[in-house]
Amino acid sequence: MRLLPFEYAVRNLGRSRLRLTMSLLGSTLVVMLVIAATAFVRGMERSLVQSGSRHNVVLLGAGSEESIERSEVKASIPGQAAASIRGIKTRLGVSYISPEVHMALGVGTSAAEESNSQAVFRGVTPAAFMVHPQVRIVEGRTFDPGEDEVIVGALAATRLGISEDKLAVGQSIWLDRRQWKIVGRFSAPSTVMDAEVWCPLVNLQILTKRDSLSCVVITMGEGEFADADAFAARRVDLELVAMRETDYYGKVVDFYRPVRMMVWATAVLIALGGIFGGLNTMYAAFASRVREIGMLQSLGYPRRAVVICFVQESVLAAAAGALIAAALSLLLLDGLAVRFSMGAFGLVFDGPTIGLGLASGLLLGIIGSLPPAIRCFRMQITEALKAA
């Protein structure tokens, strides 16, 4: 098959600057939206999936498998678990058992300020840093047990909707009119912990007037999940459930499925709008070139060759728009964090995210050009040559 020169398609792009601009703009907007939607969904999924370690087991109160914050277990569970569960990881004689209290609490940044926004507080002991190795102190120090001191996650300010300065090391936050000094900042990238505030377990229990725990997190060494599950089954009096940490966050991922579906649905609807807009532009563009099409056919180019040339034009414009969108997304959206009920997560602009955006741009170019091109070629050559 004799094809039209590639340069012909490239030169045609510049024949109407307005049309080219419209095509580029439409493609850029649609691809940016697809990239943003993908980055949102991947960011949310990653923050939940990476929060759990496959070596960790969470002991929760029976019936609270859906939410650690609702769970209550006895304060004696860590000791009983240490004595009964075989194969818990140890280091220098210290068992990887972390008793924790998780609570969403209203935070004020001054004594007089009303606490409008909430952050998830995690009351922990030093063992928490053993079972959650993702957590690293990046500034300051950790809190002293017994002191009203906190360390804040890298996304805690985003979760609270306040500036980073107000959560700087040396500043204070107020919980129930009680001052807590910020002594350090930690980072736990791509996990829900990154948006949390950690404090001494006992101090949080005193503040919230509870003597129970939310959960006990255990890292298994030689032992297996079955050993912890067997402990929960034998001690029916403790009313415990053992869950793999990955399974717990897997359930949370499922819980947020409707949100992800909404995001995708919005992206698809707007992409459809972009495709219809593109179709409209291409119909108008191709309709004004009917005589050109007739002339090319009379010169001996088969219909398929002319269609391919038109598709090349459209794909080139859409691909250029997609690259602009990818660049703009990385410049404007990379590093942004989004608040949600479990904390906050950063948008993820990785290979699959950008790849999907670029692929959608190419698809937009192909789908947007084929129907109008095919429509034009239904006309007979003689009619096309006579067209105004």
Place this chain on the structure above:
Amino acid sequence: MNSKQHLILAVAVATCLATGLVGCDNADAPRTSGANGTKTGGTGKNVAAAALPASTFLTEAPSGAVPVSKLKASAKEGDEVTVRVVVGGRMKPFVADRAIMTVVDAGLANECVGPDAPCKTPWDYCCSAPEQLKPNLATVQIVDATGATMKVDLNASAKLKPAATVVVRGVVGPRPDPSALVINATGIFVETK
């Protein structure tokens, strides 16, 4: 369009796609091991499945079954006991890779069972009041010669399923708390409906 121009177009499209695909860095991300969490190894180790002793399943029901609540009040470690129970009391009554199951005394009426009951997991007795369920809840396990729980799924056999009524004969295990009762089973009879 000649082959050179084809090549230029192909390279342009491939570059466009490769820009996005380079840097795919999620290979090491931990994965969930299934929402139900019953069949995947927690630490990735394979559990050597032992076989249950041939004498585990009885052909005739042992006599002299005592209610679980009565046993909880009086039984001591080492006592030989017989109970008639229903496999359940938790959403997942069996422990994967361990010969352990939770059971509820068969004498306790299950509010979850009935034509109008909407419960999808009636064996967990979620419709019963906790203060009624707790005294009637016990644990049955099968141990090896060393006293360790056997590494085998009890529900791997077709005989034991959630909500099955069984008569268990065995020996009372350690009792760290009066409301905990673990029976080391020496024989299990599965009732057929």
